[in-house]
Amino acid sequence: MKKTTTKTKKKSNVKLKLEKRQIFLIVLLLVLVAGTCFAFTYTWMLMSKTKEENRELALGNLYLSLDNTEGTAIVIDDAYPMTDVGGLTQAPYTFTLQNNGDFDINYAIVLEEDEEAINQCKAENEGVCNTVPLEDLKYSITRNGVMHDIAYLKDNHNILDMGQVLPNEKNKVTYSLKIWVDYDTETELENAKFFGKLALQVQTAK
DSSP: OHHHHHHHHHHHHHHHHHHHHHHHHHHHHHHHHHHHHHHHHHHHHHHHHHHHHHHHHHHTTEEEEESSSSTTEEEESSOOEEOHHHHTTSOOEEEEEEEOSSSOEEEEEEEEEOHHHHHHHHHHTTTOOOBOOGGGEEEEEEETTEEOOOEEGGGGTTEEEEEEEOBSGGGOEEEEEEEEEETTOOSOOTTOBEEEEEEEEEEEOO
């Protein structure tokens, strides 16, 4: 009878240890899951905040809107060399700048290569995409009805125009941009394209 009681106690102890171990493992698993969820949430919040800050840093209260294209894309399909006379006959990109803040804003409009569009072009053409380099481009830009001199994009460090825009919708700046490939380019232009996008550099005037 005594031996039976001893065996029963041993079994109970073993069962108790197993239950404690199971409880410990469950608690540990819950802690790991909670920690992972917290880390993911925190990272997501940081990424969201960074994107918001970057967006505000890039544009601030200056709003750029193109009238005849989506977003800020500037695209030339089937590019070929043109004289200045021919370039000026191109249909323009028209866009406006509006200051939605309370202070004057100094700005520069920059034309950049659109890497995302270039990569998409490569993906759709087995890794090949013949693009026109920025240094082969010429342009003409008109601000509020006043046309600037024709220029090479490279001569102005890819800056199309600079200026200052005052607060209020009535002070918005209207632009008309024509862009073409220089007639004297030595770049091979068979099936060539240009993928660009407008970008802003802004600074609050003091």
